[in-house]
Amino acid sequence: MKIHVLGGHGGLAKGFATTSFLIDNTLLVDAGGVAGTLSVDDQAKIENILITHCHLDHIKDLAFLCDNCFGMKPGPFHVYTHATVKGIIKAHLLNDIVWPDFTLLPSSDNPTIKLHEVVEKQPFLVGDYSVTGVKVNHAHDAMGYFIEKAGKTILFTGDTGPTENIWKLAHQIDNLVAIFTEVSFPNRLQNVANLSDHHTADSLKAELRKMPNVPVILTHLKPNYREEIMQEISRIGQAVQVLEDDGVVFNF
Ligand SMILES: [Zn+2]
Ligand SMILES: [Zn+2]
Structure with missing residues (x-):
């Protein structure tokens, strides 16, 4: 799988x-940073989108994808997410107030975007991929996703504070090759991280003990604290990789 990090910051x-x-040019995990980073032609090549949770930095570009690619695709963007998040997207983003309801445009039979509900821990097929969602410790039924193709699985936790179930399942996945997870705040803002269900370097250090021994890539650093967080991560004494810049490509 080719993982193109279009956007990896908090x-x-x-x-x-x-x-x-963006996985293999066609499967997108979260829509926070796709409209401003891909050409419209490449945006239209996206077929399926997994949404981890409802926060704006993970869903906002659903609006612009629909607008940019209106009438360009043979079928809709298929969006998969928890029922709670589906309801929030319908009520608060594509609600005909903040943005047009592209689930009904140009028609309900042939919409620009179609929202599907994901049931936790029930694997489902999306194109060539087998996907399993597991809830994490973050707002409004946030889920991470295990994505498997050709005998390799990658885990994207999305935003999360300290959590349990997703790591239990991760230990059962023999072909897990990488974990993309988050660290958002510096240690001095641990109380903010606790209140918002995010990690600092300190809480991540404890979290790493729950994870299987595969490469861990850290994303979602807040840009204004980036240098401070990176220094703190370098001192936790664990081999983890902090995402350098947006735009990098990983091959697994
Ligand atoms: Zn976020
Ligand atoms: Zn969030």
Whole structure:
């Protein structure tokens, strides 16, 4: 699998895009940073989109994808997410107030975007991929996703504070090859991280003990604390990789 990190940060600023991982050019994990990082033609090549949770930095570009690619695709963007998140997207983003309801445009029979519900821990097929969602410790039924293709599985946790179930399942996946997870705040803001269900370097150090021994890539750093967080990560004494810049490609 080719993982193109279109956006891997927990904030939006010049040089920093919010979360979007593009797998093999057609499967997108989160829609926080896809509209401003891909050409419209490449946006239209996306077929399926997994959404981890409802926060704006993970869903906002659903709006722009629909607008940019309107009428360009033979079928809709298929979006998979928890029922709670589906309801939130319908009520608060594609609600005909903030943005047009592209689930009904140009028609309900032939929409620009179609929202599907994911049931936790029930594997489902998306194109060539087998996907399993597991809830994590973050707002409004947030889920991480195990994505398997050709005998390799990659785990994207999305945003999460300290959590348990996803690591239990991760230990049962023999072909797990990488974990993409998060660290968002510096240690001095541990109380903010606790309140918002995110990690600092300190809480991540404890979390790493729960994870299987595979490469861990850290994303979702807040741009304004990036240098401070990276220094703190370098001192935890664990072999983890912090995402350098948006736009990098991983091959697994
Ligand atoms: Zn986020
Ligand atoms: Zn979030």
